[in-house]
Amino acid sequence: MEGTQVLLVSAIIVTAFSAGLMSLELTTDPVELWSASNSRARQEKDFHDKHFGPFFRTNQLILTAPGRKGHIYDSLLFGSQNFSGLVSKDLVIELLQLQKRIQNIKFWSKDLNRTASLEDVCFAPLNPNNPAQFDCAVNSLPQYFQNSLDNINAKVNMTELGVTKEVDWRDHLIYCLNSPLSFKDITDLGMSCMADYGAPVFPFLAVGGYKGDDYTNAEAFILTFSLNNYPRTNIKFNVALQWEKEYLKIVQAYQRDPTANFTFAYMAEKSWYR
Incomplete structure (x- = not known):
């Protein structure tokens, strides 16, 4: 008892x-x-x-590829350059493919009563009122090639001081990492370094894990999607949260993919709230 x-x-x-x-x-x-x-x-x-207006929302991946062997590239214009195992053509292309998958996110929004996409919530500094996908601020290394596979694959024979050699994506990348504000590189490729949304991508926004200005020896790619932020009472705040939820689904599925070559960390702005 x-x-x-x-x-x-x-x-x-x-x-x-x-x-x-x-x-x-x-x-x-x-x-x-x-x-x-x-x-x-x-x-x-x-x-x-x-x-x-509120400061924009950041959704970011930091990708590495440990264990891959680097190489030394003998550039016609820039001399001997170290390239890490990460900064290789196949991984640049894989990064571009992942970026495009995220950029192409579409979902049904109850708040908008229609299908929504990145363009509905992205930070588009040069066309904020009616942005297309290419107006959205996405910072990454493929932006030095305007997110174009043709530009990454481009190559041409060039003669400098009586020496003729092939120049390719590596020459363009070396130039752009050191001159991100340029609208035309100094190679015979003649490609722009500016992102497709019209702004420069500074090297610290595209790569990490390098010393000094040895950018091509970087150990990490940085991929950042910037979204507009909204007052909590604005219906587009919910749309931004929903986009980030879809973004996390793709990233987490990619992380589980045994064929993926990247090891990475990621964050979404919504992780702070839910």
Whole structure:
């Protein structure tokens, strides 16, 4: 009997102390977690969001290919250059294919009552009002080739100081990594270095794991999709969350694919919220 009474009293005490859980509200928004509502940082952020809109949303992959052997490329224009096992033509093409799969995401949006895509929520700095897919800010190494397989495969014989050699994607890439603002490289390929959305891709946005300016010896590719951010009351906020959910499905499926050559880490902006 005494044991029963102890259990009953314990249950009452536990229930009483647990009653507060009914009104528990979890905070998952990092803005709420990291800054007080009356802090100067919050006030400045609120001012920025009110007058310029919230800062864009970042969805990013960092891809590596450990164990692959690099090579030395004897460039007609740039001399001997180290290329890591990662910076190889087949992996650049595989990166482009993964990028295009993500860019081509489509899904039904209840909020828009139609099929939605990247263009509905992407950050498009040069055409924000009615962007096409190529207007969306996607930063990656294939952007030095305007995301064109033909440009990656392009090659031409070139003569410099009486020496004739073939120049290819490697010569273009060396030039663009060092001159990302150029609209035309100095090879006879004559290709642009600018991204297809009209802006430059600086090397620190495309590759990582290099020393100094030895970009072609990088150990990581960086692939970043920038989306517009919206007030929580805007229906497009839900559309952005849904796009990121579809993005995570593709990335996680690719990660499980035994034929994939990349090892990678990834993040989505929605990971901070849900």
